[in-house]
Amino acid sequence: MLFRYPLLLLVWLLLPGLLAGSTRRQGPTMTQRDFDPIFQQQGVEGSFLLYDAPARQFVAYRPDRCRKGFLPASTFKIPNTLIGLATGALRDTSDVCRWDGVTRNFPQWNEDMPFARALRVSAVPCYQQLARRIGVSAYQTWLRKLAYPGMVVTESTLDTFWLDGESRITQFQQIDFLRRLQAEALPMAKRHQRAVKQLLILQETPQYTLYGKTGWRFRSARNPDNAWLVGWIERADGRTAFFALNVEPAAGQPADARFAASRRVITDAVLQELGWMK
Incomplete structure (x- = not known):
C-alpha cells in the first residue's frame, strides 16, 4: 500500500486542474433570441446567427433554420x-x-x-x-x-x-469559415487572406470595424428569393463577433423594393440590440 499512496496523492492534487481543463474544452453555449419584430418590419422571414468569440457563445434566432443549407x-x-x-x-x-x-x-x-x-x-x-x-x-x-x-x-x-x-x-458553416479567415488560419498565404479581408470592410468607426459580404439567390420557378449577409465585427476593445443572416420575402412573395437593403438594416439592428454596434 505504501508504494500506491504517492500515486493516489498525485492524482488527488492534479484532479482540480484536470477537471478545469475538461470544462474549458467543452463546446460553445447557445442562447436563443426572438428578433421577430425586426424581421417583420422589413417584410421578410429568416434566421440570424451570431458567435460571440470572447464568450464562446452562439446567439441564434431560429436555430433550426440556421442549420438548414442554402x-x-x-x-x-x-x-x-x-x-x-x-x-x-x-x-x-x-x-x-x-x-x-x-x-x-x-x-x-x-x-x-x-x-x-x-x-x-x-x-x-x-x-x-x-x-x-x-x-x-x-x-x-x-x-x-x-x-x-x-x-x-x-x-x-x-x-x-x-x-x-x-x-x-448553413449559417453555422458560414461562421466557421469566417472565423478561420478572420484569424488568417486558412491553409494559404496570409497575404491573400489579408487582401480579401480588406475588401470585406463595410464600415469603420472609432468603436468598431464591420466586415461583410452579401449574397442573393434570385427567384426562379422552383425557388424563392433568398439572400445573405455574412461577416464579423471587431470592437476597438479587441472583442470580435461573427454573424450570418439569411432571409426570404415573407409568405413566399416576390422580393419588394426593401428586400436588398433589409439585410443590412436587420444586421445593424440585431448587432445594436446585442451591444456590438454602439
Whole structure:
C-alpha cells in the first residue's frame, strides 16, 4: 500500500486542474433570441446567427433554420477570390475583369473593373470568368483544403454552382469559415487572406470595424428569393463577433423594393440590440 499512496496523492492534487481543463474544452453555449419584430418590419422571414468569440457563445434566432443549407450565392465570392489567388488564376485583386460586351440589368457590371471592385459590386460575370480559369479539379482540391463544405462542382455547373443547383451551406458553416479567415488560419498565404479581408470592410468607426459580404439567390420557378449577409465585427476593445443572416420575402412573395437593403438594416439592428454596434 505504501508504494500506491504517492500515486493516489498525485492524482488527488492534479484532479482540480484536470477537471478545469475538461470544462474549458467543452463546446460553445447557445442562447436563443426572438428578433421577430425586426424581421417583420422589413417584410421578410429568416434566421440570424451570431458567435460571440470572447464568450464562446452562439446567439441564434431560429436555430433550426440556421442549420438548414442554402445556396451561398455571392457570399461565395469570399472563398472564390481566395481560391483564385491561391491557384494563380488571379495574380492579385487588381487584376482586371474585361467586360464581355453583354449589357445586363446591373449597370455597375457593364464595364471593365479590377476584381477588388468586382467583389464589392458582386459582379457575377467576372466571377464566372474566374471560375472558368480555376476549373473543376482546382475547386475540388481547394474547397477540401479550406473545409468549405457543401459545394457540388461539375464541368456542367462550373460557372454557376454557387448560384443554382445542389450546392448548400448553413449559417453555422458560414461562421466557421469566417472565423478561420478572420484569424488568417486558412491553409494559404496570409497575404491573400489579408487582401480579401480588406475588401470585406463595410464600415469603420472609432468603436468598431464591420466586415461583410452579401449574397442573393434570385427567384426562379422552383425557388424563392433568398439572400445573405455574412461577416464579423471587431470592437476597438479587441472583442470580435461573427454573424450570418439569411432571409426570404415573407409568405413566399416576390422580393419588394426593401428586400436588398433589409439585410443590412436587420444586421445593424440585431448587432445594436446585442451591444456590438454602439
